[in-house]
Amino acid sequence: MKAIVVTGFGAEPELADLPIPDPGPGQLLVRLRAAGVNPFDWKVADGALKSAVEHAFPLVMGSDGAGVVERVGPGVTRFRPGDTIYGQFMNLPRGHGSYAEYTLAAEDGKVARIPGSLPFTVAAALPTAGITAYQAIEAARLDAGQVILINGASGGVGQSAVQFAAGKGARVLATATADTADHLRDLGADQIIDFTTAPIAEQVRAIRPEGVDAVLDLVTAPGGDINALAGLLVPGGILINTNYAADIDALAARDIRGINFGNSPTPADLEALATLADAGRLRVTITAEVPLADAPAAVARARSGHARGKTVIVP
Ligand SMILES: NC(=O)c1ccc[n+]([C@@H]2O[C@H](COP(=O)([O-])OP(=O)(O)OC[C@H]3O[C@@H](n4cnc5c(N)ncnc54)[C@H](OP(=O)(O)O)[C@@H]3O)[C@@H](O)[C@H]2O)c1
Structure with a gap:
């Protein structure tokens, strides 16, 4: 699969080819349809959490995403293939993130179903x-x-x-x-x-x-x-x-x-947020939709600190 990775702290983000990860017990393999860009993503790639948690390299960048459950691991009961879900997918010790064609999520992790007709791009812009x-x-x-x-x-x-x-x-x-x-x-x-x-x-x-x-x-x-x-x-x-x-x-x-303040999404909060967005009661401005290959340039723009609304990567 294609993904945007860094090969070490502070390295330039680059497009890479990685194996599609295998969902283990309690995990979902998600085919990502959109990934939201946040300042947190480049800060983590620069080493903001270096002393707090292990990081596996190459590290797929990104936290927020939305997509379709492709396969489930043993013991999964809450979701099944075909479900549309969104949430935070960053898993630093395993090197997984959302700037990719596929990622893994724990079924009891920071994910929730996408309600109604909410587009993947809007859902991906919401979590963080x-x-x-x-x-x-x-x-x-x-x-x-x-x-x-x-x-x-x-x-x-x-x-x-x-x-x-x-x-x-x-x-x-x-x-x-x-x-x-x-x-x-x-x-x-x-x-x-x-x-x-x-x-x-x-x-x-x-x-x-x-x-x-x-x-x-x-x-x-x-x-x-x-x-x-x-x-x-x-x-x-x-x-x-x-x-x-x-x-x-x-x-x-x-x-x-x-x-x-540090955000701490629960599935219930995520469900509530997506429901508000789906009902038009929370408006999210998406200023740019970019393909995966252009994600490094989008990260550079996010770094400038002058983002207006949300940038979404569409793998
Ligand atoms: N702790 C947490 O859980 C958490 C979660 C989310 C975000 N954050 C942090 O919160 C900050 C904001 O996140 P974000 O996602 O909203 O960032 P963002 O989308 O990149 O937006 C940054 C905004 O700040 C404005 N800005 C820059 N300098 C300014 C100044 N001197 N005075 C007033 N506005 C200024 C920019 O407007 P102009 O383009 O007009 O300059 C831009 O619209 C980031 O540092 C992020 O890392 C923390």
Whole structure:
């Protein structure tokens, strides 16, 4: 089968020919029809989880995918050949991922059936970004009328987070450039903070001098300065960062609840998310569909940090 692999940490992604994996007990062999690109994919290939887990090389890149169960291993009861499923397929110790024609999944893993007529491309775009947005907004514990600042609102996570926060009746301030403002307003953002024109904190203070109730920060990286965003929160406010850049103790000393958020999809969450997308109640913008051979270029674009919506690889 064709797959996009790295042969070591930090190596350039390349197209390779690998044997189709064999499903063992409790496993499904999935013929992938689409794979979603996330920043996590290149970060892992660069070695982000190097000290936390074994990696087998050549390592097939990618986590998110959608496809058809081709074969099942011994003892599988929940799925059968022909089922359409989606979820997260990254298995670093075995070197398996989603940028490939085939992959394996555990039947009790992070996978769920694709409901109704949801296209494979949309399903593949959902797992990491959609679950992160959903779970992070739940963690923000927003009440109707409260105000949340979403920093990095135009990306894969941000666009879904805007919708989930607006769905809670919250007022959403969204950082983005002017060219995505209309789209974000359409998704439920109340006000756009153009981060290229003036400091974010200055602009938010002008709109909301009394402070915001929550900040979902999708931008600040470890070592980056989160203080300006933290300073916008009301006492007891919540700051959620998705890049493990929050100093929880320092924030607690300022009466801010800091959360270094890591997504953790359950099959039930995945089913709920896909059902929302299928019903048109969660809108996912797919900006590019690329063949497997063009995946290395798509990864390079993802690395730039300026993705708008989701890129999907179609093997
Ligand atoms: N911990 C977890 O479980 C988890 C899960 C998912 C994602 N993440 C992390 O969360 C971050 C966002 O993920 P994503 O999938 O949404 O990324 P993405 O799709 O690549 O989007 C990044 C967005 O950030 C915007 N941006 C870049 N610099 C900005 C700045 N200075 N101020 C405001 N916006 C800025 C970009 O807009 P422009 O094009 O206009 O610059 C782009 O739309 C990534 O670092 C990712 O690794 C973590």
